[in-house]
Amino acid sequence: MRLESEVAIITGAAKGMGASHAKRFIAEGAKVVITDVLTTEGEALAAELGPNALFLPLDVTNFAQLEEVVNKTESHFGPVTILVNNAGVDFPEVSIEDLQVAQYEKIIAINQHGTLYGMKAVVPNMKKAGHGAIVNISSLAGIIAANQKIAYTASKFAVRGMTKAAALELGVANIRVNSVHPGFIETDMTRHLISPELEQMFPLKRAGRVDEVTNLVLFLASGESGYCTGTEFIIDGGLNAQ
Template sequence: MDDKVAIITGAGRGMGASHARRLIKEGAKVTLTDVNETAIRELAEELGDNARYTVQDVTKFDQWKRVVAETEAAFGSVTVLVNNAGILGPIARTADLDEEDYLRVCAINQHSQFLGMKAVIPSMQRAGIGSIVNISSLAGLRANYGFPSLAYVASKFASRGMTKAAAQEYGRDNIRVNSVHPGFINTPMMVEATDEGGGDALAQIFLGRLAEADEVSSLVLFLASDESSYITGAEHKIDAGMSAS
């Protein structure tokens, strides 16, 4: 990851923080963004000179433009984007799901990824290379009765589709776009939704355990790096075989 310049959203905790640690460990320069200023400030201080942070609402395009401009000023053209920010939203059946909640989940999980790609692609074109990693979910491959909600499933399916469309559009610019589909990962968001053992989900996991965030980061690192130079437009499952059934 030497000479790579990355933006990672939702970097304050969980998978986002793990991705930031791995990319910086491998030599990247990284802008961390989140709505939680304390979390990303502390992480940036931990990670040193190759990390910077900024508070960002990923649903606002003007903030995306600011983040890209600040990153270019500090580190140079953006060559990696990890669209990691996301929320689970309320667990509710479709007829009981408030429209406001549905739109909020889609704004953060789906629309923000469109805005992120729109904002960074010109910088990647100037650099002549780029890798975009959109964090989707196992729920972007299949619905799972009872958990999560239709809103979450809709947003994560959309992430997969946008990934494929953008990959086709920008392959000639040497910009690759891939999606990552984690299953049940031991993160604060998952623990809040289930429990530390994964709740009822554990029975569906063939390896018999939740994944650790760093296991997902290994895949993100691979896709962000030149080691995956001929991989684009693909969905990459990391779900302990749950989607094999």
């Protein structure tokens, strides 16, 4: 019960890694608000997880909606003490010349602005609670650039930088801020890309599992990481070490 008495908001949590985080947080004693633009999936997950879960629809590019989610969370469960900025979007590889301005703006709006808006919305609640942990999901592309993904790389480097800036500012309020940088993780969206040849690229010779990312996010959300802030945590099977 490492998250007993904690109240968490997880964005983009209707399925995939966000849903994995929500399930584990509930199992560890937290009360969790699941947010997503996928209403049907989000409501089904909250119903599955029981009374300690609540689904609220959310577009992270809309700051007013984020403020409303925080207010509803406080009314339902109490002040927010954990935020996992998990919502994100990617695009297929595209050259700088072929990148459409609308594509760039969408990636930045969700990945970068959404992360900032999430932090801005929860800070007053965390100050009220007297402590907080913010976990921003970036990417290995926030450590090393991804070829022909300049917009995605820009957004994920921004998440890394904003994490550090927020940690400097919020430490005095006992609010910790860290970023997580997954490499190739096996999900429903990536499973078809996995091959023996691909797995040979990684020192551990396999793709990562969603539960392994969840273990790291749980550590950063819990008191076990009480002296960790402003740091990037890479989970990539050693790919970045090469």
